[in-house]
Amino acid sequence: MSKGIVTEYPEICIFCGRQAEAEHHLIFGTAGRELSERDGLKIPVCNNCHNMGQKLCRIHENPMAERLSKMLGQAIWEKEWITANSQQEPRKAREAFRKRYGRSYL
Structure with a gap:
């Protein structure tokens, strides 16, 4: 996994502390x-927390988690x-983000 700017520990799932198996891009689409x-803008996650766990315990297909991810x-x-x-x-940072990503999530 390549290094992101969010955490210094790319081998550990940011949510549960297990071994990271994937990267979650905070702004996706x-x-x-x-x-x-x-x-x-990516975080290390285990498959369970990323997209394979129960709906309320994962990021994808969980609207609140997806929204918080983008924020x-x-x-x-x-x-x-x-x-x-x-x-x-x-x-001006907000304006620069809007220009780069096409919208603001905050």
């Missing part, structure tokens, strides 16, 4: 997944943007 990969991805992206663009106003 047709174009979102590719951008998410480039931006490091987390945007918040982390904006934090990174603000850090990299310290001369800019922090609120």
